[in-house]
């Protein structure tokens with residue numbers, strides 16, 4: 505049996521697309537609640553604090569000297585665009601947490617930004633090779649509008665969890681809603697479960 509394009513109708517849906525998402529292609533929309541900051545790498549820092557044995561603060565040079573790690577895959581924004589087959593380079597959050605050593609009571613993290621943006625995650629969503637602090641996109645320095653010099657990357661959850669201009673992780677024994685979570689977004693944000701808004 506032969507299928508012509510018209511006969512076959514709509515193109516098969518890319519299995520990498522979670523429900524309700526579309527492929528944005530080469531575009532990369534910018535979604536920012538605050539004004540885009542200009543952060544100098546000379547004063548930039550990233551810290552892990554809260555329920556850890558050893559609070560740690562890295563400078564730009566120090567974090568880039570850590571063993572690197574890459575992500576190759578997809579990202580999904582709650583506003584329904586997905587970007588398929590992208591790559592980022594940075595450091596695994598596992599590497600950072602190994603230095604800080606979370607206490608057994610630490611079950612949650614609040615990611616903070618140099619701009620004041622926050623977003624909350626269960627610790628289990630940033631461990632086990634699922635989260636990065638990244639500074640390169642497709643082999644180039646991450647653009648300022650996309651969170652450069654460095655952002656959090658938690659690609660298995662909706663992209664609002666990937667805090668731009670990330671400044672640190674605060675380990676907590678309780679869940680503390682961040683900026684969008686206080687404004688109606690889902691607490692966890694799994695795109696495959698379409699956890700977009702509170703109640704989803």
Ligand SMILES: Nc1nc2c(c(=O)[nH]1)N[C@H]1C(S)=C(S)[C@@H](COP(=O)(O)O)O[C@H]1N2
Nearest residue numbers: 533534535536537581621650663664667668
């Ligand atoms: N600091 C900060 N980080 C942020 C945001 C923001 O407004 N401020 N928006 C989030 C949302 S809703 C999305 S979809 C992504 C957008 O990242 P992009 O602008 O690089 O596409 O960043 C997330 N991280």
Ligand SMILES: [Mo]
Nearest residue numbers: 535581582664
């Ligand atoms: Mo978003």
